[in-house]
Amino acid sequence: xxxxxxxxxxxxxxxxxxxxxxxxxxxxxxxxxxxxxxxxxxxxxxxxxxxxxxxxxxxxxxxxxxxxxxxxxxxxxxxxxxxxxxxxxxxxxxxxxxxxxxxxxxxxxxxxxxxxxxxxxxxxxxxxxxxxxxxxxxxxxxxxxxxxxxxxxxxxxxxxxxxxxxxxxxxxxxxxxxxxxx
Numbered sequence: 001x002x003x004x005x006x007x008x009x010x011x012x013x014x015x016x017x018x019x020x021x022x023x024x025x026x027x028x029x030x031x032x033x034x035x036x037x038x039x040x041x042x043x044x045x046x047x048x049x050x051x052x053x054x055x056x057x058x059x060x061x062x063x064x065x066x067x068x069x070x071x072x073x074x075x076x077x078x079x080x081x082x083x084x085x086x087x088x089x090x091x092x093x094x095x096x097x098x099x100x101x102x103x104x105x106x107x108x109x110x111x112x113x114x115x116x117x118x119x120x121x122x123x124x125x126x127x128x129x130x131x132x133x134x135x136x137x138x139x140x141x142x143x144x145x146x147x148x149x150x151x152x153x154x155x156x157x158x159x160x161x162x163x164x165x166x167x168x169x170x171x172x173x174x175x176x177x178x179x180x181x182x
Contacts, residue, residue, distance in 0.1 A: 020167075020171065021164065024133070024167050024170070025130075025158075025163065028129045028132065028133070029129060029151045031152055034057070034060070036124075037061075037062050038120075038122040038123055038124040038150055039063060040064060040066070040067065040114070040118060040120045040122075040124070041054050041058055041063045041067070041124045042054075042114070042123050043066065043068045043126045044069050044070055044101075044107045044126070045069065045070040046131070047154065048154075049154040049155075050128070051080070054066050055084045055086045055095075057124065057152075058094060062124070063124060064118075065094050065095070065096060066095045066096070067096045067110070067111060068080070068096070069107045069114075070099075070107055071097040072099070077091045077092070077095070080097070098111075098114065104135055108138035108139045108141070109142065111142075112139075112143055115143060120147065121147055122149075123149055124150045125139065125149055125151050126153075126154060127154065128153060128154055128156060129154070129155065130163045130167075132151050134173055136151055137170070137173060137177065
């Protein structure tokens with residue numbers, strides 16, 4: 001009797017997980033209004049087009065500063081400026097390279113410190129569409145409620161393997177937040 005109930009519970013959880021994936025994919029965020037200004041822009045490294053998008057928005061005057069979170073310690077600002085075809089003066093005045101983050105949670109920690117330092121009340125978060133739900137969850141768990149997060153995913157490939165892994169990480173993180181495990 002107990003075994004049968006346990007099997008049903010595990011089956012129901014598995015079914016919800018499997019059916020949740022297509023819904024999660026359908027609800028992935030779209031790019032934000034490019035004219036919407038924020039105090040700062042935060043780019044998490046790890047995928048193509050992210051840094052380019054952040055620099056493009058900064059150059060267009062949609063924010064005061066840009067944080068690129070998770071930059072490898074060996075990367076120099078000049079190299080990055082050349083890579084994204086941006087003037088070095090832009091990097092010197094308005095781009096901060098975060099070198100402490102190694103994953104999504106530490107990206108959020110690094111971002112929170114940066115937001116507090118600059119006393120920002122709004123940020124534009126730039127990452128891939130399939131990474132955005134978890135990145136936003138981590139940030140909203142750490143930032144004060146008076147800081148607005150505008151999500152601006154970079155369009156691109158949606159490879160099934162990485163998307164399924166990201167969905168699994170998101171569901172697990174969402175459950176851990178729901179039960180109070182940080």
